[in-house]
Amino acid sequence: MARITLRQLLDHAAAHDYAVPAFNMSNMEQGLAIMAAADATGSPVILQASRGARAYANDVVLAKLIDALVEIYPHIPVCMHLDHGNTLATCVTAVQHGFTSVMMDGSLMADGNTPASYAYNVEITRQVVQMAHAAGVSVEGELGVLGSLETGMGDQEDGHGATEKLSHEQLLTDPEEAERFVAETGVDALAVAMGTSHGAYKFSRQPDGDVLAMDVIEAIHKRLPNTHLVMHGSSSVPQDLCQLINDHGGEIKPTWGVPLEEIQRGIRHGVRKVNIDTDLRLAATSAIREVLVMSPGEFDPRKYLKPAMDSMKAQAMLKFEAFGTAGHAEKIRSRSLSQMALAY
Numbered sequence: 001m002a003r004i005t006l007r008q009l010l011d012h013a014a015a016h017d018y019a020v021p022a023f024n025m026s027n028m029e030q031g032l033a034i035m036a037a038a039d040a041t042g043s044p045v046i047l048q049a050s051r052g053a054r055a056y057a058n059d060v061v062l063a064k065l066i067d068a069l070v071e072i073y074p075h076i077p078v079c080m081h082l083d084h085g086n087t088l089a090t091c092v093t094a095v096q097h098g099f100t101s102v103m104m105d106g107s108l109m110a111d112g113n114t115p116a117s118y119a120y121n122v123e124i125t126r127q128v129v130q131m132a133h134a135a136g137v138s139v140e141g142e143l144g145v146l147g148s149l150e151t152g153m154g155d156q157e158d159g160h161g162a163t164e165k166l167s168h169e170q171l172l173t174d175p176e177e178a179e180r181f182v183a184e185t186g187v188d189a190l191a192v193a194m195g196t197s198h199g200a201y202k203f204s205r206q207p208d209g210d211v212l213a214m215d216v217i218e219a220i221h222k223r224l225p226n227t228h229l230v231m232h233g234s235s236s237v238p239q240d241l242c243q244l245i246n247d248h249g250g251e252i253k254p255t256w257g258v259p260l261e262e263i264q265r266g267i268r269h270g271v272r273k274v275n276i277d278t279d280l281r282l283a284a285t286s287a288i289r290e291v292l293v294m295s296p297g298e299f300d301p302r303k304y305l306k307p308a309m310d311s312m313k314a315q316a317m318l319k320f321e322a323f324g325t326a327g328h329a330e331k332i333r334s335r336s337l338s339q340m341a342l343a344y
């Protein structure tokens with residue numbers, strides 16, 4: 001039984017100065033590739049599913065898939081996390097399906113598009129914390145609205161994300177407010193807004209301090225040294241994968257992601273969970289495009305899904321190594337949800 005809560009996993013990461021990549025997952029190929037990478041590097045892992053992923057794969061399929069992955073790799077601690085929960089019910093149903101951690105994103109209203117007030121965010125997040133902690137399950141909250149400091153626009157991930165133009169104030173988490181938010185809600189981890197956004201088109205140039213405000217992370221960490229910080233939208237968007245896609249009929253426009261060095265800087269200042277979705281999508285798509293263009297007669301899906309898995313595994317291994325996660329799997333002993341519930 002290698003399932004673990006976010007709380008236990010990130011406490012271990014904080015004690016040993018590393019971060020854990022949280023990979024989005026909505027199908028078997030992603031799950032197998034991520035777990036193979038965790039196994040190859042001896043890393044604990046966070047698998048996360050958004051509402052879009054749950055709708056795509058079906059909750060029952062996801063639940064059984066996670067059971068299978070945990071059984072195949074009993075020595076790898078696996079945290080199963082809900083990405084961007086929008087209501088209490090979304091979080092409760094995730095717990096019913098075996099998730100050990102949920103994110104309640106109260107920075108947006110339940111529609112997933114409209115920026116919410118601080119008071120609303122505190123109220124809904126506190127409700128989720130009360131429910132989840134009673135079950136031993138961990139909670140990630142979010143303060144500040146994710147979006148681009150270049151354009152002021154929010155970003156959409158599976159239909160979730162602000163749709164209106166945002167002010168600089170909304171786009172950057174206020175450190176003083178973050179301290180209050182954590183005290184008032186009791187969250188285990190906090191997602192902060194500092195210029196990262198979802199998807200491949202994060203920055204129109206190599207990011208600097210004007211568009212990627214890493215100093216906000218440092219300021220929040222100073223006030224909340226014991227709160228685990230989460231970076232969303234933190235794919236690095238490798239140029240070689242974009243090139244491979246474009247070399248085989250794709251049309252990825254010039255774009256930049258979050259450089260690994262900036263994430264490593266965040267890890268030195270309390271970042272313990274780093275969300276990665278785009279990079280594995282690019283890895284899969286580049287491999288599939290290459291096979292289909294080079295072998296146009298091919299029609300066995302395994303002939304392009306296997307290379308896609310190999311490419312995703314390679315990307316995931318890079319993250320485990322870069323974030324310092326590698327080698328820690330065997331050092332973690334996970335406690336049961338009942339033990340966690342009683343400890344809260």
Ligand SMILES: [Zn+2]
Binds near residue numbers: 232233
């Ligand atoms: Zn996110």
